[in-house]
Each structure stands twice: as C-alpha cells, then as structure tokens.
Amino acid sequence: MRKLFKAMRSVTLDDIKPELKKIERRNFLRQGLSLGALTMLSGCDLSDSKSVQSVLDAMSHWNDGVQAAIFSKTTLAPTYPASAITKPFPFNAFYAESRAPKIDGATYRLKLSGKIKDKRPWSVEELRKLPQESQITRHICVEGWSAIGQWGGVPFHLFLDLVGADKTAKYVGFKCADGYYTSLDMPTARHPQTILALDYAGEQLPVKYGYPMKLRVPTKLGFKNPKHITEVFVTNDYPGGYWEDEGYNWFSGS
Numbered sequence: 001m002r003k004l005f006k007a008m009r010s011v012t013l014d015d016i017k018p019e020l021k022k023i024e025r026r027n028f029l030r031q032g033l034s035l036g037a038l039t040m041l042s043g044c045d046l047s048d049s050k051s052v053q054s055v056l057d058a059m060s061h062w063n064d065g066v067q068a069a070i071f072s073k074t075t076l077a078p079t080y081p082a083s084a085i086t087k088p089f090p091f092n093a094f095y096a097e098s099r100a101p102k103i104d105g106a107t108y109r110l111k112l113s114g115k116i117k118d119k120r121p122w123s124v125e126e127l128r129k130l131p132q133e134s135q136i137t138r139h140i141c142v143e144g145w146s147a148i149g150q151w152g153g154v155p156f157h158l159f160l161d162l163v164g165a166d167k168t169a170k171y172v173g174f175k176c177a178d179g180y181y182t183s184l185d186m187p188t189a190r191h192p193q194t195i196l197a198l199d200y201a202g203e204q205l206p207v208k209y210g211y212p213m214k215l216r217v218p219t220k221l222g223f224k225n226p227k228h229i230t231e232v233f234v235t236n237d238y239p240g241g242y243w244e245d246e247g248y249n250w251f252s253g254s
C-alpha cells in the first residue's frame with residue numbers, strides 16, 4: 001500500500017496543470033485509472049479485503065485528471081491462471097442470495113432497444129450459437145472484497161456489431177430482472193474483454209451469479225457488471241444506475 005500512496009503523492013496537481021487545462025471534464029470521465037494498472041501500481045495483494053478498501057479509498061480521493069494524465073483507457077485487465085480462482089466465488093447483490101431472481105431459460109428473451117438496428121429479442125440458445133470466449137479475471141467490489149473468477153460467453157463488441165448498435169452513441173444501458181440497472185460508456189462496452197457471460201467456471205451461469213446472463217466487465221468495479229440482464233439499450237441520454245444514482249462514481253474503472 002505504501003507504494004501506492006507514495007506514487008500518488010509524487011504526482012502533484014502542479015505537475016499536471018497543463019494537462020488539466022487541455023483535457024475537458026468529459027474526457028476525465030471517459031479515461032481513468034484501469035483496475036489492472038491499479039493492481040500493478042499498488043503492488044499489494046487485492047485478495048485481502050483491507051488492501052482492497054484502502055486502494056478503493058485512495059482511488060476515490062484521487063483526482064480523475066491525474067488518472068487521465070497518466071493512464072490509457074485501452075489498458076487490458078490482468079488475467080490469471082485457473083489455480084488463482086477464488087473458491088467459493090462470493091455472491092453479492094442488494095438482497096440475500098435466496099432472493100436472486102429465478103428466470104426460466106426456455107422462455108427468456110433478451111430485449112434490445114434504443115439506437116440498435118435489429119431489435120429482435122434473443123434466446124439463450126441463440127446467444128450460445130455465437131462465438132464464445134472464456135477469461136479468468138479479478139472482480140473488485142466497492143464493499144471491500146475482490147475475487148478471481150472464470151466467465152465465458154459472447155464478446156460483447158461482436159454482439160453489438162451483429163445487432164447494429166450505434167457505435168457513435170454515448171452509452172449502453174442494462175435493465176435487470178431484479179430491478180437493478182447500470183450503464184457503460186460505449187468504449188468500455190466495446191472493450192475486447194467485455195463479455196456477455198453465459199457461463200461461470202465452464203458451466204451454465206448459476207442463478208446467484210446472474211442466470212441467464214451477466215455482463216462481465218473486468219475493467220470496471222463489480223457494481224458495473226449487471227446480472228440477470230433482461231434488456232440492453234443504446235442511448236445518448238445518461239442512464240445512470242442503481243448504485244450510481246446513490247452517489248457511486250459512474251465511471252468506476254478504466
């Protein structure tokens with residue numbers, strides 16, 4: 001942890017003032033410190049919840065402009081070997097695990113709306129026929145824990161292209177079966193590691209982790225990874241989110 005604070009202290013506002021003048025506020029929101037970069041910079045083990053909390057506290061106090069001046073938004077999140085997977089992977093939601101929505105996969109259809117050309121709804125079976133990718137990444141929750149898991153599914157940029165989502169639009173929003181909702185900036189939605197996940201650890205996504213699908217976004221904090229998605233929409237109107245509307249930073253990632 002010391003290293004992180006030192007690194008942060010060594011960059012003063014004076015150092016980046018010329019940068020700050022150049023960059024508009026909107027760009028601050030688009031770019032930022034990637035969670036991967038944060039892991040490397042902090043040099044501490046984020047599996048320990050005390051370290052996670054201090055890194056998150058430090059991050060929230062750290063000027064967005066400093067982040068924008070130093071890091072690129074194209075940074076990839078680190079990936080891990082299977083031996084690093086956290087078992088059991090934690091459950092988290094704004095309610096207890098027993099209350100997670102039980103969706104019928106046979107009748108389920110993913111709705112599409114907004115600035116998307118082909119709004120035909122998708123069944124789980126149809127989504128499974130699309131190219132699938134699997135990745136082992138770290139999930140970091142603002143509540144002070146992190147865990148490594150393996151998610152598999154459709155690279156989301158492929159899906160967005162397939163349905164003709166307007167790439168020039170600002171946001172991709174998500175509505176969930178439990179009333180949860182969140183949104184991402186278009187570059188993050190199209191990030192190569194963002195996956196419409198149908199599997200966890202090589203098996204169909206269990207109810208607790210978001211059946212029939214969650215968006216896995218390893219470059220963002222946990223609350224920007226919606227589970228039990230029922231609708232995806234593309235828009236230029238800021239959609240906010242369940243925690244974002246309570247004051248959590250909307251960007252929360254790289």
Ligand SMILES: Nc1nc2c(c(=O)[nH]1)N[C@H]1C(S)=C(S)[C@@H](COP(=O)(O)O)O[C@H]1N2
Pocket residue numbers: 089090091092093094095140141142176177178180181208209210222223224225226227228
């Ligand atoms: N639909 C839905 N998605 C959600 C949440 C939720 O309450 N409902 N909680 C978020 C938060 S804060 C976290 S940390 C992760 C937890 O995912 P997990 O249960 O797979 O660990 O889901 C995110 N996505």
Ligand SMILES: [Mo]
Pocket residue numbers: 092140141142143222223
């Ligand atoms: Mo979270």
